[in-house]
Amino acid sequence: MKHRLFRGGVHPEGGKELTKDKPIVPLDPGGTLVFPLSQHIGAPCLPLVEKGQEILRGQLIASPPEGRLGVAIHSSVSGKVKSIEMRPVVGGRGVSVVVENDGLAREVSFEERPRWRELSRESILSIISESGIVGLGGACFPTSVKLNPPPDSPIDTVILNGAECEPYLTCDDRIMQEHADDVACGTELLRRIFPDARIVVGLEENKPEAIEALSGAFAAIGADVEVRALPVMYPQGSEKQLIFAVTGRSVPSGKLPCAVGCLVQNVATVRNMYLAVAQGRPLMDRVITVTGEGIAEPGNFLVPLGTLVSRLIEVAGGFKGDPGKVIAGGPMMGFALTRLDVPVVKGTSGILVQPRSMTLVEPERDCIRCGRCIEVCPMGLEPYRLNRLALLEDYDAFVDEGGMDCIECGSCSYTCPSMRYLVQSLREAKRTAAARRRK
Amino acid sequence: MNEKLIVSTSPHVHANVTVRTVMVDVLIALLPALAASAYFFGVRALLLTAVTAASCAAAEYLWQRLLGKPVTISDGSALVTGVLLAMNVPPTFPFWMAVVGGVFAIIVVKQFFGGLGKNVVNPALAARAFLLASWPGAMTSWTVDGVSTATALGILKEGGQALPSLMDLFVGHVGGCLGETSVLALVIGAGWLFWRRVITPEIPVVYIATTGLLTWILGREGFFTGNGLYEIFAGGLFLGAIFMATDYVTSPMTVKGRILFAFGCGVITTLIRVYGNYPEGVSFAILIMNLVTPLIDRKVKPLRFGEVSSRG
Numbered sequence: 001m002k003h004r005l006f007r008g009g010v011h012p013e014g015g016k017e018l019t020k021d022k023p024i025v026p027l028d029p030g031g032t033l034v035f036p037l038s039q040h041i042g043a044p045c046l047p048l049v050e051k052g053q054e055i056l057r058g059q060l061i062a063s064p065p066e067g068r069l070g071v072a073i074h075s076s077v078s079g080k081v082k083s084i085e086m087r088p089v090v091g092g093r094g095v096s097v098v099v100e101n102d103g104l105a106r107e108v109s110f111e112e113r114p115r116w117r118e119l120s121r122e123s124i125l126s127i128i129s130e131s132g133i134v135g136l137g138g139a140c141f142p143t144s145v146k147l148n149p150p151p152d153s154p155i156d157t158v159i160l161n162g163a164e165c166e167p168y169l170t171c172d173d174r175i176m177q178e179h180a181d182d183v184a185c186g187t188e189l190l191r192r193i194f195p196d197a198r199i200v201v202g203l204e205e206n207k208p209e210a211i212e213a214l215s216g217a218f219a220a221i222g223a224d225v226e227v228r229a230l231p232v233m234y235p236q237g238s239e240k241q242l243i244f245a246v247t248g249r250s251v252p253s254g255k256l257p258c259a260v261g262c263l264v265q266n267v268a269t270v271r272n273m274y275l276a277v278a279q280g281r282p283l284m285d286r287v288i289t290v291t292g293e294g295i296a297e298p299g300n301f302l303v304p305l306g307t308l309v310s311r312l313i314e315v316a317g318g319f320k321g322d323p324g325k326v327i328a329g330g331p332m333m334g335f336a337l338t339r340l341d342v343p344v345v346k347g348t349s350g351i352l353v354q355p356r357s358m359t360l361v362e363p364e365r366d367c368i369r370c371g372r373c374i375e376v377c378p379m380g381l382e383p384y385r386l387n388r389l390a391l392l393e394d395y396d397a398f399v400d401e402g403g404m405d406c407i408e409c410g411s412c413s414y415t416c417p418s419m420r421y422l423v424q425s426l427r428e429a430k431r432t433a434a435a436r437r438r439k
Numbered sequence: 440m441n442e443k444l445i446v447s448t449s450p451h452v453h454a455n456v457t458v459r460t461v462m463v464d465v466l467i468a469l470l471p472a473l474a475a476s477a478y479f480f481g482v483r484a485l486l487l488t489a490v491t492a493a494s495c496a497a498a499e500y501l502w503q504r505l506l507g508k509p510v511t512i513s514d515g516s517a518l519v520t521g522v523l524l525a526m527n528v529p530p531t532f533p534f535w536m537a538v539v540g541g542v543f544a545i546i547v548v549k550q551f552f553g554g555l556g557k558n559v560v561n562p563a564l565a566a567r568a569f570l571l572a573s574w575p576g577a578m579t580s581w582t583v584d585g586v587s588t589a590t591a592l593g594i595l596k597e598g599g600q601a602l603p604s605l606m607d608l609f610v611g612h613v614g615g616c617l618g619e620t621s622v623l624a625l626v627i628g629a630g631w632l633f634w635r636r637v638i639t640p641e642i643p644v645v646y647i648a649t650t651g652l653l654t655w656i657l658g659r660e661g662f663f664t665g666n667g668l669y670e671i672f673a674g675g676l677f678l679g680a681i682f683m684a685t686d687y688v689t690s691p692m693t694v695k696g697r698i699l700f701a702f703g704c705g706v707i708t709t710l711i712r713v714y715g716n717y718p719e720g721v722s723f724a725i726l727i728m729n730l731v732t733p734l735i736d737r738k739v740k741p742l743r744f745g746e747v748s749s750r751g
Contacts, residue, residue: 250745325445331452359445366556371692380743410450417458424448
């Protein structure tokens with residue numbers, strides 16, 4: 001079947017060669033771990049432990065308020081609760097459970113379910129919810145909620161997102177290569193939930209090893225899953241663009257993928273669904289790419305959630321040269337950190353260190369009307385115009401011109417010869433416009 | 440880690456294409472045409488180019504210094520304007536007039552409107568129009584091999600001389616402005632700009648094709664009598680279509696808009712050439728379409744993701 005390429009997009013320099021051949025290594029999280037109570041979309045969790053309490057790896061330490069959107073948080077180490085306090089987190093500060101790791105990795109007893117293939121849809125969803133699983137691609141939306149779309153939008157296509165279009169990041173690539181069997185078993189769960197849907201893995205064609213591993217794993221268990229190699233183009237991994245590439249369907253403005261009968265899950269999420277349901281292991285660790293020209297020994301690590309970024313950098317050999325920027329996530333959409341004592345959370349896919357010499361410090365210039373931002377915008381918007389409207393604070397016009405459709409991929413700013421802060425201003429304006437709308 | 444971390448919002452990488460690299464690419468693309476003009480018109484062509492480029496850069500520098508604004512001549516845009524202006528004057532054009540043209544282009548057409556990105560019309564072309572109005576004699580005295588001659592389009596309009604061959608037009612052995620003389624050199628420059636993705640082919644291709652077709656259809660001797668091929672090689676069409684109409688600032692920002700713009704340029708060029716008093720219409724056609732550009736940009740929008748045909 002032919003695949004379509006969405007319109008627009010850019011080709012940022014890969015940077016993937018730094019880590020794509022680095023196998024996933026378990027990482028010793030060090031002494032202090034921090035678990036922010038808000039690391040998913042929804043209401044912050046309420047802590048279930050007290051200062052001084054002994055806890056085990058896998059123990060539930062916080063859960064969302066009754067009846068509110070959110071998922072549980074589990075400890076990734078054994079040790080003692082040191083405090084529950086405000087701590088610096090990615091993007092600010094947040095109430096967190098701080099745990100002193102005793103290094104013994106004593107675990108709760110995980111309830112294995114050998115007959116997981118026979119579980120009902122309802123029990124699968126409730127296990128996923130209790131296991132604290134969110135979309136690990138970075139969105140952090142509770143997976144059990146996403147897997148339960150409104151009944152009036154039947155799902156006929158489930159897409160596993162293995163595109164990993166962000167430059168530098170290779171964690172999903174490594175998971176698909178090293179844990180293809182887990183991912184394959186995860187698709188069996190999706191099959192239980194959506195018995196009539198076709199299941200497709202969409203990934204960029206620059207990952208031949210992953211394609212081979214997945215195809216083999218699906219064949220081994222007789223899973224009817226198509227592996228679709230897609231052209232390398234950023235942002236291929238964006239939900240709407242991926243759906244378009246795989247099915248040719250366009251999710252209408254302001255709508256969710258279920259509006260066109262699609263559901264997208266990141267491959268790492270699907271793997272963790274399997275670990276949770278079959279092995280009873282909640283989400284405690286995630287694979288993170290620690291990389292960049294400013295890191296001595298880039299690699300992929302299996303990181304206990306709550307590990308501090310400073311610890312990751314230490315394990316990856318420390319800085320190489322003078323670090324300019326430390327970014328949580330990839331270079332296109334990641335967050336630059338102000339400090340390194342922030343913890344890894346469920347949505348952290350990478351830690352990227354740019355040496356000071358590589359850090360962008362160009363001033364913004366006037367728009368020269370070259371049209372590149374329009375050419376690359378995967379949503380067919382006019383970023384230069386939206387930028388002007390954002391600066392004018394004309395939010396009505398901003399919304400009329402499609403500003404709310406912006407997926408914040410950053411292609412416009414990446415390509416702008418005048419170094420204009422296009423996506424940056426759009427992001428801000430989207431928030432303000434949404435806040436005004438709610439009033 | 441001695442200093443504080445740098446913090447900004449994403450993206451944290453850039454395509455490494457800047458205003459400056461774009462301008463440098465345009466200058467590189469102009470080199471073949473510059474070499475051709477030096478070959479056919481002598482060293483004076485190079486001197487004239489140096490004079491216009493220097494006067495444009497100096498005008499921008501002085502203006503920005505006097506107004507206490509950041510000096511932006513390092514972005515290369517003033518140099519591009521200067522070289523393009525030279526491309527649009529005859530080889531015998533007096534140096535002092537060239538300086539006046541350069542100052543006019545930068546101060547009046549560009550800086551009065553707010554500098555790079557804000558000007559409404561192409562500075563080099565507006566300066567050319569200004570020079571043509573001020574010194575029509577100096578702006579239309581053509582020579583080939585030191586002998587005064589008429590341009591191919593002038594002969595088409597007025598008659599009187601034998602027309603140069605199509606091959607001479609293509610290679611550049613004809614009377615004309617510095618830059619328009621060699622179609623071959625201009626096409627090489629265009630190849631560079633396409634390869635470097637500085638410009639996309641819509642504007643040059645549509646502009647030249649429209650002019651070729653329409654001059655053939657409308658014909659100087661009646662319908663379907665025109666020689667479209669000869670018409671597009673003669674005059675400043677390739678120079679205008681490749682280097683002037685593609686000016687980012689004064690042309691539309693969407694692909695559809697650019698096609699419309701280029702079509703308009705072709706129509707106006709043809710009308711001026713066939714029915715107007717001027718032998719050549721490229722400059723005025725582009726200047727007029729420059730003025731239409733804001734309207735095109737307001738009305739011609741890219742197709743939004745998820746849209747099928749027209750927007751709801």
